[in-house]
Amino acid sequence: MKNRNGGEKDEELIRASGDLLTNLIKDPSIMQSIYTVLPNLEKLQAAHERHINIFQQVLGGARDMEGELEAARNEVITQSSLIHGMVTLTGKHDPTIPQRLGLVHQIGSKRHSAAGLLVPENFRMAYEKRSIVARASAVKGARSYEIWLCESDPLVEASWRHHATSGKINRIELTGLTPGKLYYFKIRAVGASDAGPWSNFISMMAI
Structure with a gap:
């Protein structure tokens, strides 16, 4: 049973x-x-x-x-x-283990925006050939998705900058990265007049 x-x-x-x-x-x-x-x-x-x-x-x-x-x-x-x-x-x-290593961190507790956009769930990254490819679950009402990156302390908001915008979320190839360098990435959904909350951030070394 x-x-x-x-x-x-x-x-x-x-x-x-x-x-x-x-x-x-x-x-x-x-x-x-x-x-x-x-x-x-x-x-x-x-x-x-x-x-x-x-x-x-x-x-x-x-x-x-x-x-x-x-x-x-x-x-x-x-x-x-x-x-x-x-x-x-x-x-x-x-x-606490990934948090102590700075590999995963929840940015705030807000899970949706004023327009109702949710956090992109199941945010993940993988190596494909010589590139890093990001994926996540689609968000209802989203018109596009933004990926921001950080090269230093991910807990300092000013360290983050925009890296890519995509209309699709099932495969976002990240280019222009320095091989051997460690980056932090996060993603959010963007609607007609509002952007949703950020996902957890993930660390990944460029190849």
């Missing part, structure tokens, strides 16, 4: 978790492999320092190291993205 919260049947959940546990006990190396892939402070620091070192050499004229620079940049992006993913997961249990 289903539990009182309307979730999966207890029998199915117990069977699935039992199978997972059995497989992990049979082959403990699986967990070790997972731990090896997981990011940590030392890995991120090493990748960051290597990126800086190679970047400075390329700026100094070592053009033959551009391939190494791209690899170093991609490693920083990979480590940062893994950490961001872990923060998102742990943030569901402890919301």
Whole structure:
């Protein structure tokens, strides 16, 4: 039978978790492999320092190291993205974690504008090829959507500036960003005579 919260049947959940546990006990190396892939402070620091070192050499004229620079940049992006993913997961249990890292922050408590525009829900960003693409759920009454970005302290309102306006919200490609630089982004709906409230902001490193 289903539990009182309307979730999966207890029998199915117990069977699935039992199978997972059995497989992990049979082959403990699986967990070790997972731990090896997981990011940590030392890995991120090493990748960051290597990126800086190679970047400075390329700026100094070592053009033959551009391939190494791209690899170093991609490693920083990979480590940062893994950490961001872990923060998102742990943030569901402890919301203070992403807030303490400045990765997600609710701008105010207002959820709708005078014209009735709501906050774009499910705001998210992803890497697609060499670009960052933003998406969110459509807002009733919206004529367009604005994305603003911040390159410094996202808690300082004056740090934000307009970056893109789109009539669609299912795919907004963000261009003109500096590779390897960390940005903060937020989105809002715009109506005929009013703009809606801002979404949470999200951090993302340009590639």
